[in-house]
Amino acid sequence: MNLFSDIRTAVLGAIAAMQAEGALPEGLNTDPVTVEPPRDPLHGDMATNAAMVLAKPAGLKPRDIAETLAAKLADDPRIASAEVAGPGFLNLRLENTVWQGLPAAILRLGRDYGRSDLGAGLKVNVEYVSANPTGPMHVGHARGAIVGDAIASLLAYAGYDVTREYYINDGGAQVDVLARSVYNRYLEAHDLTVDWPAESYPGEYLEPVGEALKAKVGDIWLNAPEEVWLEPVREFATDAMMDLIREDLAALGVHMDHFFSEKSLYGTGKIEAAIESLRAKGLIYRGVLQPPKGKTPEDWEPREQTLFKSTEHGDDVDRPIMKSDGSWTYFAPDIAYHYDKITRGFDQLIDIFGADHGGYVKRMKAAVSALSDGRVPLDIKLLQLVKLYKNGEPFKMSKRAGTFVTLRDVVDMVGADAARFQMLTRKNDAPLDFDFDKVVEQSKENPIFYVQYAHARICSVLRKAAEQGIDVSDATLAAADTSGMTHKAELALAGKLAEWPRLVEIAARNHEPHRVATYLTELASDLHGLWNMGNDDTSLRFIQDDPATSRSKIALARAVAVVISAGLGILGVTPVEEMR
RNA sequence: GGUCGCAUAGCUCAGCUGGAUAGAGCGCUGCCCUCCGAAGGCAGAGGCCUCAGGUUCGAAUCCUGAUGCGACCGCCA
Numbered sequence: 098m099n100l101f102s103d104i105r106t107a108v109l110g111a112i113a114a115m116q117a118e119g120a121l122p123e124g125l126n127t128d129p130v131t132v133e134p135p136r137d138p139l140h141g142d143m144a145t146n147a148a149m150v151l152a153k154p155a156g157l158k159p160r161d162i163a164e165t166l167a168a169k170l171a172d173d174p175r176i177a178s179a180e181v182a183g184p185g186f187l188n189l190r191l192e193n194t195v196w197q198g199l200p201a202a203i204l205r206l207g208r209d210y211g212r213s214d215l216g217a218g219l220k221v222n223v224e225y226v227s228a229n230p231t232g233p234m235h236v237g238h239a240r241g242a243i244v245g246d247a248i249a250s251l252l253a254y255a256g257y258d259v260t261r262e263y264y265i266n267d268g269g270a271q272v273d274v275l276a277r278s279v280y281n282r283y284l285e286a287h288d289l290t291v292d293w294p295a296e297s298y299p300g301e302y303l304e305p306v307g308e309a310l311k312a313k314v315g316d317i318w319l320n321a322p323e324e325v326w327l328e329p330v331r332e333f334a335t336d337a338m339m340d341l342i343r344e345d346l347a348a349l350g351v352h353m354d355h356f357f358s359e360k361s362l363y364g365t366g367k368i369e370a371a372i373e374s375l376r377a378k379g380l381i382y383r384g385v386l387q388p389p390k391g392k393t394p395e396d397w398e399p400r401e402q403t404l405f406k407s408t409e410h411g412d413d414v415d416r417p418i419m420k421s422d423g424s425w426t427y428f429a430p431d432i433a434y435h436y437d438k439i440t441r442g443f444d445q446l447i448d449i450f451g452a453d454h455g456g457y458v459k460r461m462k463a464a465v466s467a468l469s470d471g472r473v474p475l476d477i478k479l480l481q482l483v484k485l486y487k488n489g490e491p492f493k494m495s496k497r498a499g500t501f502v503t504l505r506d507v508v509d510m511v512g513a514d515a516a517r518f519q520m521l522t523r524k525n526d527a528p529l530d531f532d533f534d535k536v537v538e539q540s541k542e543n544p545i546f547y548v549q550y551a552h553a554r555i556c557s558v559l560r561k562a563a564e565q566g567i568d569v570s571d572a573t574l575a576a577a578d579t580s581g582m583t584h585k586a587e588l589a590l591a592g593k594l595a596e597w598p599r600l601v602e603i604a605a606r607n608h609e610p611h612r613v614a615t616y617l618t619e620l621a622s623d624l625h626g627l628w629n630m631g632n633d634d635t636s637l638r639f640i641q642d643d644p645a646t647s648r649s650k651i652a653l654a655r656a657v658a659v660v661i662s663a664g665l666g667i668l669g670v671t672p673v674e675e676m677r
Numbered sequence: 678g679g680u681c682g683c684a685u686a687g688c689u690c691a692g693c694u695g696g697a698u699a700g701a702g703c704g705c706u707g708c709c710c711u712c713c714g715a716a717g718g719c720a721g722a723g724g725c726c727u728c729a730g731g732u733u734c735g736a737a738u739c740c741u742g743a744u745g746c747g748a749c750c751g752c753c754a
Contacts, residue, residue, distance in 0.1 A: 133693065136700090146696065149734070159734075183697050184734055229754070269754050359754095389679070389750055400752070413680065420752040427754050455681050456749040479682070481747085523690075526682055528747085530689075539716050542702065546716075554714060561713055596693090603693055615691060618701080622718095629718035632710065640713050676716065 098202055098210065099598035101143065104175070104189065105132040108145050111169035120165055121155050132189075134596060141180070141188035142592060148185040159185025196591040197579040200656040203594060204575040208663040211597045215605055216257030222438050223249040225449035226346065226353075227264040230338035231275045231298055234345050234504040236483050237451060240529065242504070243520040243669070244480060245449040246351045247610035250667045255605030260443070261354045267335045268359035268430055274298065275338070276331035280318070282307025283330070287319060306337045348508045349516070350669050362433045368425060371436035371468070372418060380406040380467055386414065405432070410463035431457075432464045439469045446475040447608060452526075455479050476608055478525045486532035511536050514670045518545035521614045521668050539676070544618045548661060549673050551621035554628060555658040556674040558639045562651055567644045574655050577648035584637060586627050587653060593623050597660050610668065617664045624657050 108130060115121040130151070135144040148163035155162065160181055167179035167187055178190040203210045225245020228238045246261065253259045266272075278298040281291045286307045293299050310333055318326040339356070346353070362368050375381050385399045403419035405428070418429045438446055446465060450457070458477045465475040485492040485502060492502070507516050515536045522544055523529045541547045559569045582588070597616070604612040631638035639650040662672045 136697070140697070186697070266754060271754060386751055397751080402752075417751065422752075426752065452682075452748055458681070541717070550716065558713055600693075607694070625717055632712065632718080635712070638713060
């Protein structure tokens with residue numbers, strides 16, 4: 098249920114009635130008609146721009162349309178008044194009964210209040226994290242994991258059929274480097290001394306992998322040439338790394354539906370098939386690229402390569418898909434991977450990348466556009482850096498100094514809930530400050546605490562009421578008589594709850610889960626405000642002398658808790674019932 | 678040089694995909710617990726929404742350009 102769309106439907110009905118009477122021409126596009134909360138509550142409960150957006154196509158004055166529309170809408174039993182204001186706004190005031198009925202409706206629906214059919218079951222693939230399987234994940238990966246996961250949850254809540262996917266970069270040269278590093282650890286496990294080349298992963302986390310390899314194969318590869326062991330060690334090592342990564346993700350509460358191996362694209366004809374698909378559209382050719390404008394690399398020399406004509410789909414230059422030695426560039430498997438997603442029937446694709454991959458957005462979008470003939474939209478979210486702080490001081494990461502912060506470190510230090518909420522308080526294209534002390538601080542400065550505190554306070558009221566023998570089950574609360582709910586603070590809180598389904602749709606449409614965090618903070622603020630009003634005006638306290646009145650007050654509070662719980666659920670944060 | 682992103686209160690940031698007098702937290706000033714959790718709340722002060730054009734009934738929001746900051750820039754993923 099969504100009060101804003103309900104009223105919008107009423108507005109559209111009134112417009113249709115005016116058309117039937119000849120007061121408005123037929124065939125008007127009503128898509129731009131919105132019903133939204135006015136910025137200033139004094140203007141009413143809801144405002145519509147209908148008269149203003151219809152004025153021009155209808156050839157009429159906005160205020161004239163608004164006057165007629167207002168008269169029609171005033172007949173709606175839910176609408177108390179409709180007033181024309183400003184350049185042609187129509188300010189609507191709803192009957193108190195509408196707000197009074199909201200808590201019961203929310204309690205009946207539970208956390209499903211706010212669910213939307215916006216997605217209409219469309220299949221969406223959200224690809225995120227996709228860290229190279231060469232070591233433990235660091236804080237940057239954590240942001241990607243959390244944001245991707247929250248987008249996936251948000252879209253699922255908004256009615257999309259969502260698949261969470263991880264692309265394992267196990268096909269490139271870096272996994273060979275990993276394999277050699279693990280082989281070194283394997284040699285060390287046999288008490289041999291080894292040389293570490295510059296290109297290697299000397300981290301201690303590979304020691305147990307070397308030990309495990311020794312335990313598995315014994316000494317059979319000690320003197321074997323690389324051709325013999327490279328392939329099996331690579332597989333052994335990447336499996337071990339993926340186990341590590343899966344554990345790290347689980348610690349954050351992230352669970353993928355599908356892991357897609359880049360390696361599975363090689364030698365299976367999948368890359369060739371994807372490229373053939375492009376070739377069939379006339380988008381593959383042999384050619385020589387110009388050097389990048391303004392910055393010619395020292396060793397630049399013209400080379401003929403196999404190119405993808407990405408410029409036909411919005412890119413700035415065509416992109417190489419095959420190196421001059423005939424092997425694929427990294428772009429080729431990326432094309433094949435996205436081709437695979439398209440052929441699996443996804444209607445929309447979302448990729449979560451680090452900001453350092455910004456240069457690949459256009460070519461990737463071009464590839465998806467070409468492969469799907471423009472049918473499948475690809476949205477790429479670029480995540481800015483996470484800046485770490487400790488006690489307000491910048492915290493520099495350094496592998497050598499031993500202050501390299503892994504994803505697991507973050508979870509161990511602040512917990513998955515605090516980490517998740519904090520990472521979701523900023524939009525993706527803004528850098529994020531992450532202070533290890535502030536995210537666990539118990540004060541209103543810390544939004545996660547502030548929201549949790551509101552939820553805990555409500556739970557506290559429910560416990561207290563139950564102790565006094567008041568039945569606070571949702572079913573009983575939903576049946577409470579809320580006709581006494583007339584104070585403007587209570588009605589305003591109900592109004593905030595009415596915005597939840599609308600906010601879900603806006604956030605989902607934009608793939609912006611941070612809006613949920615922002616909304617929850619506002620909702621918590623309203624709850625705290627009402628709570629404190631109870632200090633001066635005892636009639637606003639949730640628990641009253643009379644059980645029936647108590648139930649009607651508690652119904653509103655409980656509805657707030659339900660929405661907080663639903664919102665936190667989307668963010669992957671567990672609502673707490675008491676602060677300790 | 679090119680591409681992309683960002684620019685809003687002293688600081689950190691929201692701002693509903695174009696709406697009315699631009700919001701919150703911190704910091705500053707002054708208040709509120711005999712009362713469900715004060716771990717909270719209320720009020721005040723604080724703005725050229727970087728700048729210049731444009732689009733229209735209307736712009737912090739969309740377009741163009743400028744300035745500043747950041748990321749990236751042909752066989753590395």
